[in-house]
Amino acid sequence: MNLKQLRKESGIKAYKIAERLHISRMQFSNIEKGKCKVDMLKMEKLSKIYEKSIDEIKAACEGTYYERRRDNI
Numbered sequence: 001m002n003l004k005q006l007r008k009e010s011g012i013k014a015y016k017i018a019e020r021l022h023i024s025r026m027q028f029s030n031i032e033k034g035k036c037k038v039d040m041l042k043m044e045k046l047s048k049i050y051e052k053s054i055d056e057i058k059a060a061c062e063g064t065y066y067e068r069r070r071d072n073i
Contacts (some may be wrong), residue, residue: 001059
C-alpha cells in the first residue's frame with residue numbers, strides 16, 4: 001500500500017490533509033508521488049489522520065518511494 005491508496009481509502013481529500021499537515025497541496029502531492037521524503041512529525045500526523053500505526057505509515061511512504069524509483073528505471 002502507498003500513501004495515495006491510504007488517502008483514497010480514508011476518503012479524505014488531498015487538500016484537507018495538506019491543510020492538517022500545514023503544507024501546500026503541491027508539497028503533499030510531491031510526498032504522495034515519492035518525490036520527497038516524509039519527516040517523523042508528518043508521519044505522526046498522517047498516522048492520526050489515517051488512523052494507522054507509524055509502522056504502516058512508514059511502509060506506505062517507502063512503498064511510494066520505491067514505486068517511483070521502479071517506474072523511473
